[in-house]
Amino acid sequence: MEGLNPIDRIQASLQIVIHKMQPKLLESMNALGVTPTQLFVLGFLKKQGSCKVTQLAAMMDVKPSAVTLLVDRLEQNGFVLREHDKxxxxxxxxxxxxxxxxxxxxxxxxxxxxxxxxxxxxxEEELSVMATLTEKLAQAVNEEN
Incomplete structure:
Protein backbone atom coordinates (compact mmCIF):
# COMPACT_ATOMS: atom_id res chain seq x y z
CA MET A 1 0.00 0.00 0.00
CA GLU A 2 3.03 2.23 0.08
CA GLY A 3 3.01 4.67 -2.78
CA LEU A 4 -0.69 5.36 -2.31
CA ASN A 5 -1.80 8.64 -0.82
CA PRO A 6 -2.93 8.56 2.85
CA ILE A 7 -6.67 8.61 2.04
CA ASP A 8 -6.32 5.62 -0.30
CA ARG A 9 -4.22 3.78 2.30
CA ILE A 10 -6.80 4.44 5.03
CA GLN A 11 -9.68 3.41 2.80
CA ALA A 12 -7.96 0.19 1.70
CA SER A 13 -6.97 -0.71 5.25
CA LEU A 14 -10.43 -0.02 6.68
CA GLN A 15 -11.98 -2.14 3.95
CA ILE A 16 -9.77 -5.10 4.93
CA VAL A 17 -10.48 -4.66 8.66
CA ILE A 18 -14.23 -4.35 8.16
CA HIS A 19 -14.26 -7.30 5.74
CA LYS A 20 -12.58 -9.49 8.39
CA MET A 21 -14.36 -8.20 11.51
CA GLN A 22 -17.93 -7.86 10.28
CA PRO A 23 -18.62 -11.61 9.85
CA LYS A 24 -17.25 -12.26 13.34
CA LEU A 25 -19.46 -9.53 14.82
CA LEU A 26 -22.55 -10.83 13.00
CA GLU A 27 -21.76 -14.40 14.03
CA SER A 28 -21.53 -13.40 17.71
CA MET A 29 -24.81 -11.45 17.52
CA ASN A 30 -26.55 -14.38 15.81
CA ALA A 31 -25.27 -16.71 18.54
CA LEU A 32 -26.81 -14.37 21.12
CA GLY A 33 -30.08 -14.10 19.16
CA VAL A 34 -29.87 -10.43 18.24
CA THR A 35 -29.92 -8.77 14.81
CA PRO A 36 -27.92 -5.60 14.05
CA THR A 37 -31.16 -3.58 13.91
CA GLN A 38 -32.33 -4.98 17.24
CA LEU A 39 -28.93 -4.15 18.74
CA PHE A 40 -29.28 -0.59 17.47
CA VAL A 41 -32.71 -0.25 19.12
CA LEU A 42 -31.51 -1.76 22.42
CA GLY A 43 -28.56 0.64 22.46
CA PHE A 44 -30.78 3.61 21.64
CA LEU A 45 -33.21 2.69 24.44
CA LYS A 46 -30.30 2.29 26.86
CA LYS A 47 -29.25 5.88 26.11
CA GLN A 48 -32.74 7.40 25.91
CA GLY A 49 -34.49 5.52 28.70
CA SER A 50 -37.69 5.22 26.67
CA CYS A 51 -39.19 6.48 23.44
CA LYS A 52 -42.22 6.29 21.18
CA VAL A 53 -42.48 4.10 18.08
CA THR A 54 -42.72 7.25 15.97
CA GLN A 55 -39.42 8.54 17.40
CA LEU A 56 -37.67 5.28 16.54
CA ALA A 57 -39.19 5.25 13.05
CA ALA A 58 -38.07 8.81 12.38
CA MET A 59 -34.55 8.13 13.61
CA MET A 60 -34.26 4.92 11.58
CA ASP A 61 -35.92 6.55 8.56
CA VAL A 62 -38.54 3.79 8.25
CA LYS A 63 -42.31 3.61 8.57
CA PRO A 64 -43.79 3.18 12.07
CA SER A 65 -45.28 -0.16 10.95
CA ALA A 66 -41.76 -1.53 10.37
CA VAL A 67 -40.72 -0.42 13.86
CA THR A 68 -43.88 -1.98 15.32
CA LEU A 69 -42.85 -5.37 13.92
CA LEU A 70 -39.32 -4.92 15.26
CA VAL A 71 -40.63 -3.95 18.70
CA ASP A 72 -43.05 -6.93 18.62
CA ARG A 73 -40.08 -9.30 18.27
CA LEU A 74 -38.07 -7.51 20.97
CA GLU A 75 -41.07 -7.65 23.29
CA GLN A 76 -41.62 -11.38 22.59
CA ASN A 77 -37.99 -11.96 23.57
CA GLY A 78 -38.50 -9.98 26.78
CA PHE A 79 -36.01 -7.27 25.78
CA VAL A 80 -38.41 -4.31 25.75
CA LEU A 81 -41.61 -3.27 27.45
CA ARG A 82 -44.50 -1.35 25.93
CA GLU A 83 -46.40 0.97 28.24
CA HIS A 84 -49.28 3.32 27.51
CA ASP A 85 -48.55 6.93 28.36
CA LYS A 86 -50.34 7.98 31.55
CA GLU A 124 -0.33 0.75 24.02
CA GLU A 125 0.98 3.91 22.39
CA GLU A 126 -0.53 2.96 19.01
CA LEU A 127 -3.86 2.18 20.72
CA SER A 128 -3.82 5.58 22.40
CA VAL A 129 -3.11 7.38 19.13
CA MET A 130 -5.79 5.35 17.34
CA ALA A 131 -8.32 6.15 20.08
CA THR A 132 -7.60 9.86 19.75
CA LEU A 133 -7.87 9.77 15.96
CA THR A 134 -11.07 7.71 15.85
CA GLU A 135 -12.68 9.97 18.49
CA LYS A 136 -11.79 13.00 16.40
CA LEU A 137 -13.20 11.36 13.28
CA ALA A 138 -16.39 10.33 15.10
CA GLN A 139 -16.87 13.89 16.36
CA ALA A 140 -16.44 15.28 12.83
CA VAL A 141 -18.93 12.78 11.41
CA ASN A 142 -21.44 13.58 14.20
CA GLU A 143 -21.14 17.32 13.59
CA GLU A 144 -21.73 16.78 9.86
CA ASN A 145 -25.13 15.14 10.44
Whole structure:
Protein backbone atom coordinates (compact mmCIF):
# COMPACT_ATOMS: atom_id res chain seq x y z
CA MET A 1 0.00 0.00 0.00
CA GLU A 2 3.03 2.23 0.08
CA GLY A 3 3.01 4.67 -2.78
CA LEU A 4 -0.69 5.36 -2.31
CA ASN A 5 -1.80 8.64 -0.82
CA PRO A 6 -2.93 8.56 2.85
CA ILE A 7 -6.67 8.61 2.04
CA ASP A 8 -6.32 5.62 -0.30
CA ARG A 9 -4.22 3.78 2.30
CA ILE A 10 -6.80 4.44 5.03
CA GLN A 11 -9.68 3.41 2.80
CA ALA A 12 -7.96 0.19 1.70
CA SER A 13 -6.97 -0.71 5.25
CA LEU A 14 -10.43 -0.02 6.68
CA GLN A 15 -11.98 -2.14 3.95
CA ILE A 16 -9.77 -5.10 4.93
CA VAL A 17 -10.48 -4.66 8.66
CA ILE A 18 -14.23 -4.35 8.16
CA HIS A 19 -14.26 -7.30 5.74
CA LYS A 20 -12.58 -9.49 8.39
CA MET A 21 -14.36 -8.20 11.51
CA GLN A 22 -17.93 -7.86 10.28
CA PRO A 23 -18.62 -11.61 9.85
CA LYS A 24 -17.25 -12.26 13.34
CA LEU A 25 -19.46 -9.53 14.82
CA LEU A 26 -22.55 -10.83 13.00
CA GLU A 27 -21.76 -14.40 14.03
CA SER A 28 -21.53 -13.40 17.71
CA MET A 29 -24.81 -11.45 17.52
CA ASN A 30 -26.55 -14.38 15.81
CA ALA A 31 -25.27 -16.71 18.54
CA LEU A 32 -26.81 -14.37 21.12
CA GLY A 33 -30.08 -14.10 19.16
CA VAL A 34 -29.87 -10.43 18.24
CA THR A 35 -29.92 -8.77 14.81
CA PRO A 36 -27.92 -5.60 14.05
CA THR A 37 -31.16 -3.58 13.91
CA GLN A 38 -32.33 -4.98 17.24
CA LEU A 39 -28.93 -4.15 18.74
CA PHE A 40 -29.28 -0.59 17.47
CA VAL A 41 -32.71 -0.25 19.12
CA LEU A 42 -31.51 -1.76 22.42
CA GLY A 43 -28.56 0.64 22.46
CA PHE A 44 -30.78 3.61 21.64
CA LEU A 45 -33.21 2.69 24.44
CA LYS A 46 -30.30 2.29 26.86
CA LYS A 47 -29.25 5.88 26.11
CA GLN A 48 -32.74 7.40 25.91
CA GLY A 49 -34.49 5.52 28.70
CA SER A 50 -37.69 5.22 26.67
CA CYS A 51 -39.19 6.48 23.44
CA LYS A 52 -42.22 6.29 21.18
CA VAL A 53 -42.48 4.10 18.08
CA THR A 54 -42.72 7.25 15.97
CA GLN A 55 -39.42 8.54 17.40
CA LEU A 56 -37.67 5.28 16.54
CA ALA A 57 -39.19 5.25 13.05
CA ALA A 58 -38.07 8.81 12.38
CA MET A 59 -34.55 8.13 13.61
CA MET A 60 -34.26 4.92 11.58
CA ASP A 61 -35.92 6.55 8.56
CA VAL A 62 -38.54 3.79 8.25
CA LYS A 63 -42.31 3.61 8.57
CA PRO A 64 -43.79 3.18 12.07
CA SER A 65 -45.28 -0.16 10.95
CA ALA A 66 -41.76 -1.53 10.37
CA VAL A 67 -40.72 -0.42 13.86
CA THR A 68 -43.88 -1.98 15.32
CA LEU A 69 -42.85 -5.37 13.92
CA LEU A 70 -39.32 -4.92 15.26
CA VAL A 71 -40.63 -3.95 18.70
CA ASP A 72 -43.05 -6.93 18.62
CA ARG A 73 -40.08 -9.30 18.27
CA LEU A 74 -38.07 -7.51 20.97
CA GLU A 75 -41.07 -7.65 23.29
CA GLN A 76 -41.62 -11.38 22.59
CA ASN A 77 -37.99 -11.96 23.57
CA GLY A 78 -38.50 -9.98 26.78
CA PHE A 79 -36.01 -7.27 25.78
CA VAL A 80 -38.41 -4.31 25.75
CA LEU A 81 -41.61 -3.27 27.45
CA ARG A 82 -44.50 -1.35 25.93
CA GLU A 83 -46.40 0.97 28.24
CA HIS A 84 -49.28 3.32 27.51
CA ASP A 85 -48.55 6.93 28.36
CA LYS A 86 -50.34 7.98 31.55
CA UNK A 87 -51.36 11.35 30.05
CA UNK A 88 -52.37 10.11 26.60
CA UNK A 89 -53.39 6.44 26.38
CA UNK A 90 -52.96 6.49 22.59
CA UNK A 91 -49.22 7.01 23.01
CA UNK A 92 -47.13 3.89 23.62
CA UNK A 93 -43.69 4.22 25.16
CA UNK A 94 -41.02 1.57 24.68
CA UNK A 95 -38.36 0.94 27.29
CA UNK A 96 -35.56 -1.53 27.88
CA UNK A 97 -36.21 -4.38 30.32
CA UNK A 98 -33.61 -5.82 32.67
CA UNK A 99 -33.39 -8.81 30.33
CA UNK A 100 -32.84 -6.47 27.37
CA UNK A 101 -30.17 -4.60 29.29
CA UNK A 102 -28.40 -7.87 30.10
CA UNK A 103 -28.60 -8.99 26.45
CA UNK A 104 -27.16 -5.65 25.35
CA UNK A 105 -24.29 -6.03 27.84
CA UNK A 106 -23.51 -9.56 26.58
CA UNK A 107 -23.48 -8.47 22.95
CA UNK A 108 -21.26 -5.48 23.74
CA UNK A 109 -18.87 -7.71 25.74
CA UNK A 110 -18.60 -10.06 22.75
CA UNK A 111 -18.01 -7.13 20.38
CA UNK A 112 -15.31 -5.78 22.69
CA UNK A 113 -13.61 -9.19 22.83
CA UNK A 114 -13.56 -9.38 19.03
CA UNK A 115 -12.15 -5.85 18.75
CA UNK A 116 -9.52 -6.62 21.41
CA UNK A 117 -8.43 -9.70 19.47
CA UNK A 118 -7.73 -7.59 16.39
CA UNK A 119 -6.35 -4.59 18.27
CA UNK A 120 -3.94 -6.77 20.28
CA UNK A 121 -1.48 -6.33 17.40
CA UNK A 122 -1.01 -2.69 18.40
CA UNK A 123 1.17 -1.29 21.17
CA GLU A 124 -0.33 0.75 24.02
CA GLU A 125 0.98 3.91 22.39
CA GLU A 126 -0.53 2.96 19.01
CA LEU A 127 -3.86 2.18 20.72
CA SER A 128 -3.82 5.58 22.40
CA VAL A 129 -3.11 7.38 19.13
CA MET A 130 -5.79 5.35 17.34
CA ALA A 131 -8.32 6.15 20.08
CA THR A 132 -7.60 9.86 19.75
CA LEU A 133 -7.87 9.77 15.96
CA THR A 134 -11.07 7.71 15.85
CA GLU A 135 -12.68 9.97 18.49
CA LYS A 136 -11.79 13.00 16.40
CA LEU A 137 -13.20 11.36 13.28
CA ALA A 138 -16.39 10.33 15.10
CA GLN A 139 -16.87 13.89 16.36
CA ALA A 140 -16.44 15.28 12.83
CA VAL A 141 -18.93 12.78 11.41
CA ASN A 142 -21.44 13.58 14.20
CA GLU A 143 -21.14 17.32 13.59
CA GLU A 144 -21.73 16.78 9.86
CA ASN A 145 -25.13 15.14 10.44
Missing amino acids: KDRRVVNISLTECGDEKLKKVMQERKAIAERYLSHLT
